[in-house]
Amino acid sequence: MLFKELLYLVALLPVGILAALDDKAKLANRTIDRTVSLRTHSIYPPYIDQDLQNRWWDFGGDAYVNTNKHIRLTRQVPSQAGWLWSRVPLTASNFVIEVEFKVNISGDNNHLFGDGLAVWVTKDRAQPGPVFGSKDQFEGLGIFLDTYANSRHPYAFPRITGMLGDGKTSYDQEHDGEQNSIGACSANYRRTNVATKLKITYLRDQYLNVKIHHKAWDEWTDCFTVRGLALPLAPYVGFSAMTGDVTDNHDIISVTTYSAILSSPDAQRDKLSGASGKRVSASGGGGGFFSWVLFFFSLIGKLFLAFIAFAIGVQIYRWWIMRQTNARIKAAFGPGGTYFQDAKRF
Incomplete structure (x- = not known):
């Protein structure tokens, strides 16, 4: 018996x-084991060589280079637009982009400021347009550091907003990208006492995380996380900025790009944060019910x-x-x- x-x-x-x-599937998540710096998609002072060019980057529009300090995409002048784009596509499947930037004005702190700065990881490159100085209806990822609100919102500005473009959808200019947002956060990165940086981590078709460094040294704050996001293969990396009736100095201090080497499926080191991030693809949608x-x-x-x-x-x-x-x-x-x-x- x-x-x-x-x-x-x-x-x-x-x-x-x-x-x-x-549960076994959760334990099988792959994580970043190490990173390798990519010279082709990184830029530091003095930015240009003796021929006043850079082998790996182009800049144009109203952008100019101060070899000791920054690449200024726009000055504190109305109706300016400038850009900085990589010359070659980013072929790494998984990567980390860390950009140090500065957005401020000279003189009166009560002055109205805008419009903002954009970070691009897209199929096309160096095409000026109305979306923070770059083309609308883009294909790929746009991260917008918006300093001027075009309409009323329950959240504060400056605002960081992500959009996954499909090549057909226009940016929601009237509502500051609210209709297109895949993730966003408010962060006062103007006139800080520390270096302001943005870190973008992408694992192909799996994971996107955006962090902001603006409160204290070596303190990164999560902005948003998206799972299941797919970007175009071999995209270009770019930066653009624009002023309208309101103005700002929009500066790129440095860009460092890394290829991310993933651990084996059984390794559980350096777990990625943001496990609660939502799952989206180029066509939108979520996986909440299936997760439950x-x-x-x-x-x-x-x-x-x-x-x-x-x-x-x-x-x-x-x-x-x-x-x-x-x-x-x-x-x-x-x-x-x-x-x-x-x-x-x-």
Whole structure:
């Protein structure tokens, strides 16, 4: 009787294991093991060579280079637009882009400022237009550091907003990109006491994370995370800025791009943050309901396994008690003593 029950419980173990398979999938997440700097997509002072050019980058529009300080995309002058673009596409499947920038005005701090700065990871390059100095209906990723609100919002400005362009959809200029947003945060990166930086981490078709450095040294703040996002293959990296009736100095101090080397599927080092980020693709959509279904079955599987372990423990304990009792009876009555095989018969 005892062994039949044990065999029955053991036979049910695979059912509980199958119900909890999503936990195994979570443990299989790959993470960044190390990074390799990419000279082709990085730029630092003095920015240009003796021929007043850069082998890997182009700049144009109203942008100009101060070799000791920055690449100024726009000055504090109305109706300016400038850009900085990589000359070659970024072929790394997984990458990290860290850009140090500065947005400020000279003189009166009460002056109205705008319009903003954009970071691009797109299929096309160096095409001026109305979206922070670059073309509309772009294909790829645009991250907009917007300093001027065109309409009323419940959140504060400056605002960092991400948009995944499909080559057909226009940027929602009237509402500051609210209709196109895949993620956003408010961050006062103007006139800070520390270097202002933006860090973009992308794992192909899996993960996008944007962080901002503006509060204190070596303190990065998560802005937004998106899972399941796919960018065009071999995109260009670019930066652009624009002023309108309101103005600002928009400066790029440095750009550092890394190729991200992923760990093996079983390694669990340097876990990526933002596990609660939403899942989107170029056509939009989310996976909230499916995630809840997986969570429910995972919970049921865990409870089922716990019950099986408890039942097996109870059966083993009963078997051990019967064995000890039989041993005592045998010692008391001798080899001919009375035995019992089941506690219910005692």
